[in-house]
Amino acid sequence: MSGTKRPGDGLGPKAGEKRWKRKKIAPEIGSSFRSTGSHEEVLLQDVKLLLGEAHEPGTAPEQFSQVELSISMLGSTGDGLSISHDGTRVYVVPFAVPGDTVVVKVVKNFPSYSMTDLIEVIKPSKNRDDDLVFCRYFGRCSGCQFQMLSGDYQLQHKQKVIAKAMQNFSNLDPSLIPPIGGVMPSPLLRGYRTKLTPHFDGPRRGGFKEGAPVPDIGFQLKGRSFVLDIEDCPIGTDAVRDGFKSQRTFVKENLHTFKRGATLLLRETTERTFSPETIDGREAIRSYRDIKTCITDSKALVTEWIGRAKFISPAGSFFQNNNSILEKFTTFVQEQLVIPKLAGQDHSESYLIDAYCGSGLFSICCGHGFNGIIGVDISSQSIESARKNATENGIHNARFITGNAEAIFANIDFPPELTSMVIDPPRKGCDELFLSQLLKLGPKRLVYISCNVHTMARDIGWIVQQGLGKDYRIDKIGGFDFFPQTHHVEGYAVLSKNS
Numbered sequence: 001m002s003g004t005k006r007p008g009d010g011l012g013p014k015a016g017e018k019r020w021k022r023k024k025i026a027p028e029i030g031s032s033f034r035s036t037g038s039h040e041e042v043l044l045q046d047v048k049l050l051l052g053e054a055h056e057p058g059t060a061p062e063q064f065s066q067v068e069l070s071i072s073m074l075g076s077t078g079d080g081l082s083i084s085h086d087g088t089r090v091y092v093v094p095f096a097v098p099g100d101t102v103v104v105k106v107v108k109n110f111p112s113y114s115m116t117d118l119i120e121v122i123k124p125s126k127n128r129d130d131d132l133v134f135c136r137y138f139g140r141c142s143g144c145q146f147q148m149l150s151g152d153y154q155l156q157h158k159q160k161v162i163a164k165a166m167q168n169f170s171n172l173d174p175s176l177i178p179p180i181g182g183v184m185p186s187p188l189l190r191g192y193r194t195k196l197t198p199h200f201d202g203p204r205r206g207g208f209k210e211g212a213p214v215p216d217i218g219f220q221l222k223g224r225s226f227v228l229d230i231e232d233c234p235i236g237t238d239a240v241r242d243g244f245k246s247q248r249t250f251v252k253e254n255l256h257t258f259k260r261g262a263t264l265l266l267r268e269t270t271e272r273t274f275s276p277e278t279i280d281g282r283e284a285i286r287s288y289r290d291i292k293t294c295i296t297d298s299k300a301l302v303t304e305w306i307g308r309a310k311f312i313s314p315a316g317s318f319f320q321n322n323n324s325i326l327e328k329f330t331t332f333v334q335e336q337l338v339i340p341k342l343a344g345q346d347h348s349e350s351y352l353i354d355a356y357c358g359s360g361l362f363s364i365c366c367g368h369g370f371n372g373i374i375g376v377d378i379s380s381q382s383i384e385s386a387r388k389n390a391t392e393n394g395i396h397n398a399r400f401i402t403g404n405a406e407a408i409f410a411n412i413d414f415p416p417e418l419t420s421m422v423i424d425p426p427r428k429g430c431d432e433l434f435l436s437q438l439l440k441l442g443p444k445r446l447v448y449i450s451c452n453v454h455t456m457a458r459d460i461g462w463i464v465q466q467g468l469g470k471d472y473r474i475d476k477i478g479g480f481d482f483f484p485q486t487h488h489v490e491g492y493a494v495l496s497k498n499s
């Protein structure tokens with residue numbers, strides 16, 4: 001990519017693609033609010049870090065002007081960041097790496113930073129390796145940000161993102177934050193996503209007429225509000241990629257049946273057939289064969305295996321979508337759930353709370369050996385799957401309830417000193433009602449899992465602060481690379497209640 005001027009061909013929008021994605025106005029530096037962990041808020045923390053606390057925003061560059069910049073930092077939102085020569089403004093440059101010298105076009109100005117399109121890399125960083133890029137849409141699609149970076153570089157960056165999240169969003173004294181652990185790699189760096197949801201826009205009213213041109217079908221163009229036509233996504237598993245191709249054909253052939261734009265569901269399902277093997281007449285390790293296909297009906301059931309655990313759930317319901325890492329991940333979570341005092345002992349006297357349990361991932365993969373389990377999720381469909389999946393996988397002492405996460409506290413009769421709790425909320429994190437009831441109950445061990453390390457930092461900061469650092473201490477923080485090639489990271493934090 002370096003040294004080549006290719007506007008509209010991998011480095012920026014095509015001619016005419018001027019529409020800037022309409023976004024909520026980003027809160028500016030110094031405003032106070034309960035953090036939401038939004039993209040804008042995270043970006044602003046990085047801007048603040050680069051500019052320092054005391055600064056007067058400098059004059060904004062002219063919109064659509066071109067500027068040459070040196071990239072000094074990779075931000076937590078996955079964009080390269082550069083500071084202006086006078087130190088008063090940050091430029092946000094997609095697909096840029098620290099050490100790159102680039103030419104950018106200014107697209108939109110905010111008081112302290114400017115959003116840009118990358119026009120040209122004139123001197124590539126030693127950290128950039130464009131030969132690693134494996135997708136022809138990279139540089140225009142908003143899905144991946146890091147294909148030009150090695151796997152190790154991505155992991156180290158994500159570890160820094162978690163550290164910065166703790167520093168900027170937890171409100172904790174640094175002495176209360178343990179060193180951030182390394183980010184565990186994903187066995188697959190591409191071809192890992194078991195679910196993709198490409199989409200297309202439709203006419204404002206009246207539906208697609210017979211013979212109407214086929215709309216672009218794909219993912220959002222980076223920094224714009226419209227769809228980039230994508231024929232294939234190599235981040236998806238083979239089954240999902242095949243499904244993508246046939247769904248594109250289906251839409252083209254049946255366009256007139258769509259009243260408006262739509263999101264297509266592509267979700268992998270696995271049919272596993274075992275061939276029993278016997279040694280000396282006794283059944284031994286069973287070999288199996290998997291046939292993987294793509295389901296597109298959100299109500300149809302899909303099957304997924306994690307080690308020996310089998311999960312069946314509706315295709316449209318939530319499930320972690322990098323299967324290749326889930327066995328390693330759930331084994332890790334299981335180890336963290338052991339109450340330290342009980343380590344090495346039979347922990348049949350201990351109990352598990354699975355908050356935001358979905359279709360039962362942690363209750364089932366980590367729940368063997370617990371004396372009792374209770375899970376909660378707002379989705380009745382997921383709870384129905386959790387109940388069936390638990391029974392099918394030999395977990396017979398679990399109860400699952402449908403409701404807001406805090407509803408679980410009225411149903412718990414476990415002794416808190418023998419109770420571990422896994423908390424895996426959606427991106428927005430937990431609300432204070434849930435957290436305050438959690439503190440009141442005081443389970444001995446907490447394992448917080450999140451796909452948004454910023455709301456995770458906010459919530460565990462709150463838990464620790466409420467007890468003035470005396471109730472809960474943070475034992476471990478780190479991450480798993482659920483989403484290689486993207487800026488996302490799955491974070492975890494392990495907390496113990498002081499006795």
Ligand SMILES: C[S@@+](CC[C@H](N)C(=O)[O-])C[C@H]1O[C@@H](n2cnc3c(N)ncnc32)[C@H](O)[C@@H]1O
Nearest residue numbers: 318356357358361377378379404405424425426
């Ligand atoms: C990140 S997913 C985790 C699901 C599950 N632990 C897993 O790993 O498969 C978050 C889950 O929280 C549920 N959820 C969202 N808001 C909730 C709320 N207010 N109370 C309870 N569950 C909620 C969603 O239905 C979803 O299943």
